[in-house]
Amino acid sequence: MRIGLTGGIGSGKSTVAQALVSLGGCRLVDTDAISRALxxxxxxxxxxxxxxxxxxxxxxxxxxxxxxxxxxxxxxxxxxxxxxxxxxxxxxxxxxxxxxxxxxGQRVVFDVPLLVESGRWRQKLHRVLVVDCEESTQVQRVMQRSGLDAAQVRAIMAQQASRAQRRSAADAVVYNDGLSLDQLHQEVAALLTSPLF
Structure with a gap:
């Protein structure tokens, strides 16, 4: 099972990726980490x-x-x-x-920030999982961790697919807004036992 994982900047995609590894024993292939190494x-x-x-x-x-x-x-x-x-x-x-x-038999999760934008990933995957949250939450999270101001964060977001575009490409969506880490893990655990995955 090849699962594509994506989400906008600040959505919590990396946290969900780690949960898929720790809770579901998935193998993670992180395209951002590969890009950085290159x-x-x-x-x-x-x-x-x-x-x-x-x-x-x-x-x-x-x-x-x-x-x-x-x-x-x-x-x-x-x-x-x-x-x-x-x-x-x-x-x-x-x-x-x-x-x-x-x-x-091990599920492989491909963490691809621009999965929807690239247009070439869908045919390589069995499922697409999108991590979603409100745009205001994205801005707040990225400002807190990066030191960028709101205008800079919104400029990055404008280069990415919209929430609607990502959600329309998804087989499943994790709505990661207002959740504690435990609640987010419960969402991921439920997904891993669903017939979809």
């Missing part, structure tokens, strides 16, 4: 990124300069597309490599 010093994507974008987008230790790239991508969509053209094939290869490490 753009760390020595990461497989860095020579290609340096060649395509120049040394100004590489830190002194050889990692991707994320703030510089984020600023460029916001103002120039073609730069974002060029970066994605470098990263997505590499992420895809590593994602499948990690998925193949699952034990026979």
């Amino acid at each position: 753009t760390q010093p020595g990461g497989a994507a860095m020579p290609i990124i340096a060649q395509r974008f120049g040394a100004g987008f590489v830190t002194a230790d050889g990692a991707l300069d994320r703030p510089a790239m984020r600023a460029l991508a916001f103002q120039d969509p073609s730069a974002r597309q060029a970066l994605e053209a470098i990263l997505h094939p590499l992420i895809g290869e590593e994602t499948e490599r990690q998925a193949l490490l699952a034990d026979p």
Whole structure:
């Protein structure tokens, strides 16, 4: 069973991912973690990124300069597309490599922040699970953990699929607003025993 897990920034998707591992014994494949590894010093994507974008987008230790790239991508969509053209094939290869490490019969959860936006994930999955909450809750959570202001958080959210788009792509939705951690775990545990999963 291949389960795609997604949700907007600040939805609590990572917490649900960890609950699926701890409560359901799922194998987690985290595409964000893979992307970060590819753009760390020595990461497989860095020579290609340096060649395509120049040394100004590489830190002194050889990692991707994320703030510089984020600023460029916001103002120039073609730069974002060029970066994605470098990263997505590499992420895809590593994602499948990690998925193949699952034990026979073990559910594999693919944590994909932009699952709905990408358009190419759905055919690779048996189910899509969306973590959802109110937009005001997203803004509050991200401000608390990142130091960004509300306008910056909303600008990031504007680049992502809307709540309605994510929910319409879902086989199941965890509404993570106003829940304690225990209550969220109960929601996940109930999902894991449902016929859907």
